Amino acid sequence: MNSLYLFDLEQGDIIGIDEAGRGPLAGPVVAAAVKIKEYHEEFEKINDSKKISEKTREKLFDIILENCEVGIGIATSEEIDEINILNGTFLAMRRAIEELKTKIEVIPKALIDGNHKIREYSGEQEPVIKGDGKSLAIAAASIIAKVTRDTMMKEMAKEYPEYEFEKHKGYGTKKHREILLEKGPTPIHRKSFLKKILNTI
Numbered sequence: 001m002n003s004l005y006l007f008d009l010e011q012g013d014i015i016g017i018d019e020a021g022r023g024p025l026a027g028p029v030v031a032a033a034v035k036i037k038e039y040h041e042e043f044e045k046i047n048d049s050k051k052i053s054e055k056t057r058e059k060l061f062d063i064i065l066e067n068c069e070v071g072i073g074i075a076t077s078e079e080i081d082e083i084n085i086l087n088g089t090f091l092a093m094r095r096a097i098e099e100l101k102t103k104i105e106v107i108p109k110a111l112i113d114g115n116h117k118i119r120e121y122s123g124e125q126e127p128v129i130k131g132d133g134k135s136l137a138i139a140a141a142s143i144i145a146k147v148t149r150d151t152m153m154k155e156m157a158k159e160y161p162e163y164e165f166e167k168h169k170g171y172g173t174k175k176h177r178e179i180l181l182e183k184g185p186t187p188i189h190r191k192s193f194l195k196k197i198l199n200t201i
Helices: 002-011 041-047 054-067 077-083 085-101 136-159 174-181
Strands: 016-020 029-037 066-075 111-112 127-128
Touching: 002 016, 002 111, 002 136, 016 085, 016 136, 029 085, 029 127, 029 136, 041 054, 054 066, 054 136, 066 085, 066 174, 077 085
Parallel strands: 016 111, 111 127
Antiparallel strands: 016 029, 029 066
16 A cells, blocks of 8 residues: 555545646646545555656546546636735635535545645645655645646647747746747746746836
8 A cells, every 4th residue: 555645544534735837937836636535556656746757647647536536726827927826826726625625525634735834725734845755645636736737738839839838838948948038928928937037027
């Protein structure tokens, strides 16, 4: 049995919450809230989403959806510019919990990856530093959030093909910065993140 699941069992009745996309220059921040319904042998492969391949993440994504209750929340680049990335992350997390509420009657204690409690959330919650490497529910949430966001950025790449979002997913790679300097920002770029790159903003 996955050692991350043993950690969760010690915590009692919980959900795991994590996000993807705090650092990119473009696109939304996506959060997921996960309640494990029953343990599945494929969960042995679950870990922090950054430590497993894209192909494995996508396979686990489907397995998690089949064996867990999942809520997904999104904060747009416009919302991030308006309220800053930390508050945008909390907004996405609250939205993920709200969606999860439509699937389970009572939301148990939330374990949140990181060192912050979710602002403006009144439910029981506990931050877990490096939680995506300790808690199965948090690790599952990290996979759901990451795959969901990556899929969104691949769709954005069809709308803005010259920006190559399918490759860098909006992160500030050398190539992405070069394209920005040449072509300027798209509507999905976070203007508040670009001031050091584009002095005109």
